Amino acid sequence: MIGVVIPYFQREPGVLRRAVASVIAQRDVQLPVHLCIVDDSSPLPAHQELAGLESGGVDVNVVVQPNGGPGAARNRGLDSLPSSCEFVAFLDSDDEWAPDHLARAMLALASGANVYFSNFYQLGQTVGAFERAGRLVANRHPTIDGAPGLHQYTGDMFDQVLRGNVIGTPTIVYRRARFENLRFRNDLARAGEDYLFWMAMAHAGARFAFSTQIEAVCGRGVNVYSGVEWATDAFFVRVRNELSYRKATRRLYALNPEQQAHVRRCIRQLRRDFALALLSRLRKGPRLPSGLLAAQWREDAGSLLLLPLALLPVH
Structure with missing residues (x-):
């Protein structure tokens, strides 16, 4: 069956x-x-x-x-x-x-x-x-x-x-x-x-x-990934989940140097996406949902501690 x-x-x-x-x-x-x-x-x-x-x-x-x-x-x-x-x-x-x-x-x-x-x-x-x-x-x-x-x-x-x-x-x-x-x-x-x-x-x-x-x-329906729009509340959740996924790969598996470098680049890009989306929301609204920054801090403090650096292009 x-x-x-x-x-x-x-x-x-x-x-x-x-x-x-x-x-x-x-x-x-x-x-x-x-x-x-x-x-x-x-x-x-x-x-x-x-x-x-x-x-x-x-x-x-x-x-x-x-x-x-x-x-x-x-x-x-x-x-x-x-x-x-x-x-x-x-x-x-x-x-x-x-x-x-x-x-x-x-x-x-x-x-x-x-x-x-x-x-x-x-x-x-x-x-x-x-x-x-x-x-x-x-x-x-x-x-x-x-x-x-x-x-x-x-x-x-x-x-x-x-x-x-x-x-x-x-x-x-x-x-x-x-x-x-x-x-x-x-x-x-x-x-x-x-x-x-x-x-x-x-x-x-x-x-x-x-x-x-x-x-x-x-098809087009309620799609929790591809249906997410830039700087929306759902976008911030998606970035947080992607950071959790990338960090999990480092924790669960012995990655080779090339794989480690790839994961680091992905994390830097996600932090940059978070920073740019955050600035967009602060400038244009709507107000950030309560608990968003606290949730981001718990998942990835570097997103906030390294906020100015996160705005630099990822190479």
Whole structure:
């Protein structure tokens, strides 16, 4: 069985319904599919969104929980999957799969891989994420028989995620038994929790496979990362979460000198982003939320102590 986890928090009707329809529309999948939707106290309830939708043989389970963010919702979904689920796939509630996504994932995982990901369209894009970023050159990785565009990933995925991530969360499918106890960090509601998840997989020796075919399209909904605008309250939370993620990589793993230098540059850039956004809010408003500076101090005192230096360009 394949377990699909969708964390759900949306305000616009039709968003979740389209995502679920793309799961139901999967073709040539030899295993049964169990879909777990975790309603993270969505303003538009999942049951209301799915009323009257034919499941097409997919076993659909809706779990409702107090709002905790996407990481907490995915964790609840992982905990709620039946024990018979051999594979886990993630899809966000504002994204949609291509009809052959799961079938291609099963082919790739049958080749000996533990984790599968694919190319995808980011929000509003018509060029694939692989091509836009230029971080993954397919012909450097051996092909997998069975379908065009399938490859074994042969690089250092830990370093890839740390310095130039290529994995889109709505394209991930993995063997559950290999990572039975792996969970997302609940405290990183707006950034970094997925990267740490992939890095933990890589550090544990996962074998990755990927597809150059576009197998997911990111839609416009309540998106806790790409939907965040400059200098908003949510922007400051995202910067704080990204700082926490970058610092966690140094604490959890023995990074080589190049990786350490990369993390230092990222932290300097995040501090600069914080400083510029802070000055923008002080000049133009609205007033800063109470507790913002205290929260930033607790996470990264350097953001405030080094405020003048943070305004210098990062090289």
